[in-house]
Amino acid sequence: MMTRVPLRRIAHARSGDKGDCSNIGLIALKPEFYPALVAQVTAERVKEHFRELCKGEVERFELPNLHALNFLLHEALDGGGTVSLRTDAQGKTFSAALLRMEIEIDLPAESS
Amino acid sequence: MIRIANAQGFWGDSLEAPLEQLRGGPIDYLTLDYLAEVTMSILQKQYSRDPQAGYARDFPQMIERGAKEIVERRVKVVANAGGVNPETCGQAVAASLKRAGYGGRLKVGVVTGDNIVGRLDDLIGRGVELRNMDTGAPLADVRARVRSANVYLGAFPIAEALRQGADIVVTGRCSDVALSLGPTIHEFGWKADDWDKLAGGIVGGHVIECGAQVTGGNCQVDWETMPDLAGIGYPILEAEPDGGFAVTKHPNTGGRVTVAGVKEQLVYEIGDPRAYMTPDGVADFTTIQLEQAGPDRVRFWGIQGRPATEFYKVSISYAAGYKAVGTLVYGWPDAYKKARLAGDILRTRLERLGLKFDAIHCECVGANACHGDALSGEPSPDLAEVTLRVGVRGGDAAAVERFTREFAPLALNGPPVVTYPSGGKPKVEEVIAYWPALIPKREVTATVTVRPDA
Numbered sequence: 171m172m173t174r175v176p177l178r179r180i181a182h183a184r185s186g187d188k189g190d191c192s193n194i195g196l197i198a199l200k201p202e203f204y205p206a207l208v209a210q211v212t213a214e215r216v217k218e219h220f221r222e223l224c225k226g227e228v229e230r231f232e233l234p235n236l237h238a239l240n241f242l243l244h245e246a247l248d249g250g251g252t253v254s255l256r257t258d259a260q261g262k263t264f265s266a267a268l269l270r271m272e273i274e275i276d277l278p279a280e281s282s
Numbered sequence: 283m284i285r286i287a288n289a290q291g292f293w294g295d296s297l298e299a300p301l302e303q304l305r306g307g308p309i310d311y312l313t314l315d316y317l318a319e320v321t322m323s324i325l326q327k328q329y330s331r332d333p334q335a336g337y338a339r340d341f342p343q344m345i346e347r348g349a350k351e352i353v354e355r356r357v358k359v360v361a362n363a364g365g366v367n368p369e370t371c372g373q374a375v376a377a378s379l380k381r382a383g384y385g386g387r388l389k390v391g392v393v394t395g396d397n398i399v400g401r402l403d404d405l406i407g408r409g410v411e412l413r414n415m416d417t418g419a420p421l422a423d424v425r426a427r428v429r430s431a432n433v434y435l436g437a438f439p440i441a442e443a444l445r446q447g448a449d450i451v452v453t454g455r456c457s458d459v460a461l462s463l464g465p466t467i468h469e470f471g472w473k474a475d476d477w478d479k480l481a482g483g484i485v486g487g488h489v490i491e492c493g494a495q496v497t498g499g500n501c502q503v504d505w506e507t508m509p510d511l512a513g514i515g516y517p518i519l520e521a522e523p524d525g526g527f528a529v530t531k532h533p534n535t536g537g538r539v540t541v542a543g544v545k546e547q548l549v550y551e552i553g554d555p556r557a558y559m560t561p562d563g564v565a566d567f568t569t570i571q572l573e574q575a576g577p578d579r580v581r582f583w584g585i586q587g588r589p590a591t592e593f594y595k596v597s598i599s600y601a602a603g604y605k606a607v608g609t610l611v612y613g614w615p616d617a618y619k620k621a622r623l624a625g626d627i628l629r630t631r632l633e634r635l636g637l638k639f640d641a642i643h644c645e646c647v648g649a650n651a652c653h654g655d656a657l658s659g660e661p662s663p664d665l666a667e668v669t670l671r672v673g674v675r676g677g678d679a680a681a682v683e684r685f686t687r688e689f690a691p692l693a694l695n696g697p698p699v700v701t702y703p704s705g706g707k708p709k710v711e712e713v714i715a716y717w718p719a720l721i722p723k724r725e726v727t728a729t730v731t732v733r734p735d736a
Contacts, residue, residue, distance in 0.1 A: 195549020255673030
């Protein structure tokens with residue numbers, strides 16, 4: 171049965187910085203969740219999700235061997251680590267921010 | 283197989299981890315990464331005031347505390363602790379060994395050549411423009427404000443120092459992965475065009491470069507049941523001659539080495555995974571194969587690489603104005619509403635004062651600071667407290683200074699239930715910004731010096 175779930179139920183993530191660019195690696199908790207991430211967590215959706223924080227483009231890369239996606243959020247850190255006025259100047263919590271996104275997935279009963 | 287233990291993910295990481303890595307079990311190499319981008323500009327400033335400064339002073343201190351194990355267990359140490367003054371750092375290391383009673387026993391190798399801050403005018407004059415990789419602008423635009431300029435050197439100078447018999451290798455700026463890749467190049471005789479093997483070493487270096495972030499630290503999966511984070515073990519790379527490796531940690535240490543944690547570290551601070559660029563080669567992260575090969579052990583194989591480019595990356599720092607950030611804490615009830623109102627009042631007062639800034643930033647820690655309003659949702663009126671945090675940034679130091687005087691008054695003349703944190707008014711800081719650029723490899727010469735311990 172298709173269920174709408176926040177990504178935190180089916181994935182984990184880690185984020186870091188390079189200048190004013192934040193990278194978020196999103197990893198499926200089980201290989202069978204990966205196709206839903208590929209299909210629904212598009213660069214466009216991530217750009218929309220982070221519209222308040224990310225002023226530039228969002229790029230997406232696939233790592234099927236790790237069941238992971240990598241996102242680059244350009245102009246997302248208020249100028250970058252040492253320039254930024256934000257508490258999270260390096261986007262360390264962006265991983266969790268992405269995990270707030272909801273997607274539709276066919277979950278077996280025990281994991282829903 | 284060689285065992286390479288990393289014990290420092292950045293300058294400020296655990297002071298005890300290096301000793302625990304030395305004492306917790308057999309290792310062949312100990313690596314320590316001290317240099318974040320911001321570190322170089324700080325060290326350059328220290329060096330300009332004192333020619334005996336400009337390196338990570340923690341490192342010689344660590345050598346003194348760990349000298350017994352380093353000498354008696356024959357562990358080699360590689361660290362980028364040299365900052366902008368690797369020679370003096372090397373001398374301090376020799377002095378540390380002597381103080382610990384191990385003088386004259388080890389050779390200290392020093393790698394220099396990364397620091398090009400004194401060559402910038404010559405380079406620009408000869409048409410090496412050092413254009414900003416993000417904006418395309420030439421360095422000449424900010425030349426007068428440059429504070430430091432360091433090339434990310436590769437692993438081969440480290441391997442050369444080891445070949446010449448160095449027991450401790452001190453470098454300035456080099457790629458993070460070079461610290462462990464240098465030892466594998468040396469031990470296994472990898473050549474500069476062994477692209478797949480080098481790629482394996484590059485990935486291995488990336489896996490351990492952030493210390494305990496790969497052994498259970500920061501891991502989102504099962505964090506609540508993570509064993510003994512207080513005594514977390516730091517990573518050990520078990521490198522094989524074919525480029526494969528395993529990552530593990532010492533027995534009887536906290537944390538966990540799992541596929542989930544390793545994957546989080548693999549995707550940390552990468553760009554295009556098909557082209558993870560280093561001075562020594564380009565690793566393709568989409569070729570990584572890995573599996574849980576036992577408790578606290580993940581094995582890697584099959585990693586493929588491509589030739590290095592003709593350029594080194596240069597990290598240049600420059601002064602870019604001033605900033606200050608202040609806070610006020612608002613208490614229940616309606617803490618968020620009060621904090622927001624106080625933020626608006628502050629903005630209005632700055633406007634009426636006619637102060638101009640490049641940026642004014644208001645956030646409410648506890649409600650929206652990390653993820654913004656849209657993602658955080660409407661905060662509960664029952665939040666126990668919210669910290670209003672307001673920052674400004676601009677080129678006019680006087681305006682930033684004037685801003686710092688606007689916090690204290692709000693303790694009396696703004697919304698109620700407020701407490702002004704101790705520590706006085708906010709401090710004005712100089713903003714150091716980064717200018718990433720590329721430099722042709724032919725313009726850079728790494729120099730390796732190995733001397734017996736005096």
